[in-house]
Amino acid sequence: MTKLFKKLPNHIAIIMDGNGRWATRRGMPRNYGHREGVNAIERTIDACLKYNIKYCTFFAFSTENWKRNKEEIDGIFELLREYISKNDNIFLDKQVKLKHIGIIEPFPDDLKSCLMDMEKKTEKFDKLTITFALNYGGRDEIVRAVNQLLKSKETDINEKSFSLCLDTQDLPDPDFVIRTSGEQRVSNFMLYQMAYSEFYFPKICWPSFNEKHFVKALKMFEKRKRRYGGV
Numbered sequence: 001m002t003k004l005f006k007k008l009p010n011h012i013a014i015i016m017d018g019n020g021r022w023a024t025r026r027g028m029p030r031n032y033g034h035r036e037g038v039n040a041i042e043r044t045i046d047a048c049l050k051y052n053i054k055y056c057t058f059f060a061f062s063t064e065n066w067k068r069n070k071e072e073i074d075g076i077f078e079l080l081r082e083y084i085s086k087n088d089n090i091f092l093d094k095q096v097k098l099k100h101i102g103i104i105e106p107f108p109d110d111l112k113s114c115l116m117d118m119e120k121k122t123e124k125f126d127k128l129t130i131t132f133a134l135n136y137g138g139r140d141e142i143v144r145a146v147n148q149l150l151k152s153k154e155t156d157i158n159e160k161s162f163s164l165c166l167d168t169q170d171l172p173d174p175d176f177v178i179r180t181s182g183e184q185r186v187s188n189f190m191l192y193q194m195a196y197s198e199f200y201f202p203k204i205c206w207p208s209f210n211e212k213h214f215v216k217a218l219k220m221f222e223k224r225k226r227r228y229g230g231v
Helices: 019-025 030-050 063-067 070-086 088-093 109-122 138-152 159-163 211-223
Strands: 011-015 055-062 096-101 128-136 176-179 198-200
Touching (some): 030 055, 030 070, 030 128, 055 070, 063 070, 063 128, 070 088, 070 109, 088 096, 088 109, 096 109, 128 138, 138 159, 176 211, 198 211
Parallel strands (some): 055 128, 096 128
């Protein structure tokens, strides 16, 4: 399938926006949109495998999402718990590696347990790495990295030593960032890592995102000329 494209991103980062609005327009509660958004995640993982994308990171729960009402937060946690536990064989059969970035200590113990268990089971896979950003914020990550360096008493800080203190130390920087729903901002997501990322802002809300939209995004990326400050 990769013959369709002359150039593909190695790492796609996705801001899954529009779940609540998608549900509200249909007269449904916001958590219905989050549930349908999980189906879009599954479609995207299958598309990544089909088109040989090696890394995909989903912004699943931000440090700012704690401001939402308890019912919505609990619903998101339940969806995460259900998705990870019920897709045990899918991750293993398709040899998809699962990771997370962010601080999951405040999450329910059973959710943390099933996440860490799946990460352990899939840690040797290298076909596709799926990362969920959970209780993650770019500014928080940078501050944590700075504090880690201060505690180490490191005096000669450079980009490499700083990057090794980030949650993404074993991930390549994203080549391509997709934010659905038409909003055009990064919302505190992977601020350091996006220095040279290409951006794409389709108007479609996340629950409707499918392989057709994924292929359109890849075609948009293929047209981009990445100069990295050169000419």
